[in-house]
Amino acid sequence: MEQVRMGVIGLGNMGSSHAVNIHGGKIPGMVLGAVCDVSEARREWAREQVPGVAVFDSVDAMYKSGTIDAVLIAGLHYDHPEQAIEAFAHDLHVLVEKPAGVYTKQVLEMNEAAAKSGKVFGIMYNQRTNPVYQKVRELVQSGELGSLKRVVWVVTDWYRPQAYHDSGSWRSTWKGEGGGTLINQNPHNLDLLQWILGMPTRIRSFCSFGKYYNIEVEDDVTAYLEYANGATGVYITSTGEAPGTNRLEISGDMGKLTIEHNKLTFLRNRISEREHNRVNTQPFAKPECWQCDIPVSSSGGEQHNGILKNFAQAVLNGTPLLAPGEEGINGLLISNAIHYSSWIDGWADLDQFNHEHFYELLQERINGSTVEKQQVESKVADLTGTH
Amino acid sequence: MEQVRMGVIGLGNMGSSHAVNIHGGKIPGMVLGAVCDVSEARREWAREQVPGVAVFDSVDAMYKSGTIDAVLIAGLHYDHPEQAIEAFAHDLHVLVEKPAGVYTKQVLEMNEAAAKSGKVFGIMYNQRTNPVYQKVRELVQSGELGSLKRVVWVVTDWYRPQAYHDSGSWRSTWKGEGGGTLINQNPHNLDLLQWILGMPTRIRSFCSFGKYYNIEVEDDVTAYLEYANGATGVYITSTGEAPGTNRLEISGDMGKLTIEHNKLTFLRNRISEREHNRVNTQPFAKPECWQCDIPVSSSGGEQHNGILKNFAQAVLNGTPLLAPGEEGINGLLISNAIHYSSWIDGWADLDQFNHEHFYELLQERINGSTVEKQQVESKVADLTGTH
Numbered sequence: 001m002e003q004v005r006m007g008v009i010g011l012g013n014m015g016s017s018h019a020v021n022i023h024g025g026k027i028p029g030m031v032l033g034a035v036c037d038v039s040e041a042r043r044e045w046a047r048e049q050v051p052g053v054a055v056f057d058s059v060d061a062m063y064k065s066g067t068i069d070a071v072l073i074a075g076l077h078y079d080h081p082e083q084a085i086e087a088f089a090h091d092l093h094v095l096v097e098k099p100a101g102v103y104t105k106q107v108l109e110m111n112e113a114a115a116k117s118g119k120v121f122g123i124m125y126n127q128r129t130n131p132v133y134q135k136v137r138e139l140v141q142s143g144e145l146g147s148l149k150r151v152v153w154v155v156t157d158w159y160r161p162q163a164y165h166d167s168g169s170w171r172s173t174w175k176g177e178g179g180g181t182l183i184n185q186n187p188h189n190l191d192l193l194q195w196i197l198g199m200p201t202r203i204r205s206f207c208s209f210g211k212y213y214n215i216e217v218e219d220d221v222t223a224y225l226e227y228a229n230g231a232t233g234v235y236i237t238s239t240g241e242a243p244g245t246n247r248l249e250i251s252g253d254m255g256k257l258t259i260e261h262n263k264l265t266f267l268r269n270r271i272s273e274r275e276h277n278r279v280n281t282q283p284f285a286k287p288e289c290w291q292c293d294i295p296v297s298s299s300g301g302e303q304h305n306g307i308l309k310n311f312a313q314a315v316l317n318g319t320p321l322l323a324p325g326e327e328g329i330n331g332l333l334i335s336n337a338i339h340y341s342s343w344i345d346g347w348a349d350l351d352q353f354n355h356e357h358f359y360e361l362l363q364e365r366i367n368g369s370t371v372e373k374q375q376v377e378s379k380v381a382d383l384t385g386t387h
Numbered sequence: 388m389e390q391v392r393m394g395v396i397g398l399g400n401m402g403s404s405h406a407v408n409i410h411g412g413k414i415p416g417m418v419l420g421a422v423c424d425v426s427e428a429r430r431e432w433a434r435e436q437v438p439g440v441a442v443f444d445s446v447d448a449m450y451k452s453g454t455i456d457a458v459l460i461a462g463l464h465y466d467h468p469e470q471a472i473e474a475f476a477h478d479l480h481v482l483v484e485k486p487a488g489v490y491t492k493q494v495l496e497m498n499e500a501a502a503k504s505g506k507v508f509g510i511m512y513n514q515r516t517n518p519v520y521q522k523v524r525e526l527v528q529s530g531e532l533g534s535l536k537r538v539v540w541v542v543t544d545w546y547r548p549q550a551y552h553d554s555g556s557w558r559s560t561w562k563g564e565g566g567g568t569l570i571n572q573n574p575h576n577l578d579l580l581q582w583i584l585g586m587p588t589r590i591r592s593f594c595s596f597g598k599y600y601n602i603e604v605e606d607d608v609t610a611y612l613e614y615a616n617g618a619t620g621v622y623i624t625s626t627g628e629a630p631g632t633n634r635l636e637i638s639g640d641m642g643k644l645t646i647e648h649n650k651l652t653f654l655r656n657r658i659s660e661r662e663h664n665r666v667n668t669q670p671f672a673k674p675e676c677w678q679c680d681i682p683v684s685s686s687g688g689e690q691h692n693g694i695l696k697n698f699a700q701a702v703l704n705g706t707p708l709l710a711p712g713e714e715g716i717n718g719l720l721i722s723n724a725i726h727y728s729s730w731i732d733g734w735a736d737l738d739q740f741n742h743e744h745f746y747e748l749l750q751e752r753i754n755g756s757t758v759e760k761q762q763v764e765s766k767v768a769d770l771t772g773t774h
Binding site: 149150152154156159160161162163164167204206208211212213220222224226230232234236238240241242243244245249251255256267269273276277278280281282283284285286287289 | 536537539541543546547548549550551554591593595598599600607609611613617619621623625627628629630631632636638642643654656660663664665667668669670671672673674676
């Protein structure tokens, strides 16, 4: 294979953008083989915007068409795992948009199918391409920060007004999306959180549902996290605040890393706090601390196209994936646990997460939904810089 | 009365500093009338450092001596309310160091005695003199920030190494102090929190006890707060992190106030987010937001001496108190509620706080204590800039 022929499922906000980029030759080693959407309007859009590409109204037809080697799944969240499993069955490589799925139970099945298939399986965690997050991860995992003490991530700059929630009949419903901001905007951050620090062991969370908008899902979240080494964390997100904040602060024995406005600061203790504490005799003495400038690009990285390029190289040359699909379950497990803890008003244990009970509680919400959205023609927005 | 003759109870870190400042003529309208300490070493210190001032080893003797018009209570936390009640009974004005007491039950009694006495009753909430916090309060209370959405206060710069906890036999014990960092370092911040935003209605918190140090009380705290209007908050503190953070972020309908390094930033929406949300039709549009420079001194204000000066003027001229003693219960109630929630692993309701149950649970901890501290000669440190 010299070029990966990619098929795109779902020509909504993200899928359209990916299709145009691939068709525009921005991804070395990848061409647009086909696109698929249930909406005739979107298929018409495709005939105009990505001319010469096979257009399908059925995923199955596209899978069987022989026009593609791999599929980029960018349709409804609930369908991601099933469409991936089917793709593996058709001997296709798979790149799935975030979230991996809506509930861990179905994502575990997807991971199993991926493992059996031996195909390349990636996930569109484009923020992993950001050099700042890569550097933070490297500093934490190499031990520069020392043992983790605390993480505080306030990510309240995912503002989404009512007009957003009204822009699709499936939007912001339990049935259509399976959640609100946790499942829509926050999969990126929840993945980075676990990618940088590893998984928390338990979570106690507090979600508000429809606090700012006429929606049934969460638009405001506070979660308290505990890690195996005793470290704690807080994760805060909302779609109802403007201008909002995106600030990640990670404290360890050797000091503190702060990322805000895509800028990294490292306040580094000259000796570890634990060592200082052991040798110090003064009641109010702190370790000597240096402000260190860490060389790192603030470009933001290649984002979506970076993930697509990496995926193409993985298929063609066996290059390791920056975002392996199997890791999609980690961020989703945190997301599910945050929902779960808030629903039961109690702790969610991640090591022994009750996948089945989560699924049942989600079904209760779907079945109990009173949302009657008018079938609106879905709006597709120019998302440059928003995801 | 032309000069308030102040008596100081307790010549530890804070009391010594206050005595020297008053005796040094730094407080117009106030002179040092007497000092009192149970330690002969500290009384000896007083004879040398504040010569010519009456020195007592008994509070009762000082109260009856006729050498003072007012008392500054800076001894053990547990004794504050009782010593204040006794002072009111001796017709003395009272300025109490923070915390107002250890448990709300006894502080309610103190407030009752104060109200009956008609004497001036203040509390050493010196951080209320900081122009930055005064300005933030004014911006919130005047409505400039609009309706509160969220507060996040990370105040982890109260680093206190083991040497601090070992610097007094009463330190960091349930019996001696009734708590750890909540009762020692954080009364200032918890007071400012309620002074600026009003009281939360309920709290769910997570404390670690002796996580970083060989102590039995809390050295690490995360609290989730809810307010009557639906706003939420997170309050995080620790004595085990270096360099730590002190960052207060308050989000409202009109934008966001941030205070860090004693610098205030106001990101102000041109129209309120709620109004924007009502009129906007674009799925990804935010309100226009301006970065506003708010004129405010970063001097830190007069701090302890400012409170002393204000107290003197209140006694002499009826000037309103910046920090009325009766308000000491508010921060303590938040503190007690944080302990309580963590102890019961459940919610603490502030509107209907169970003062009696808190007291019982505190007694359980005192009675169950296994701490055997050597009787150490208490160390008195130079605290310039630390409280």
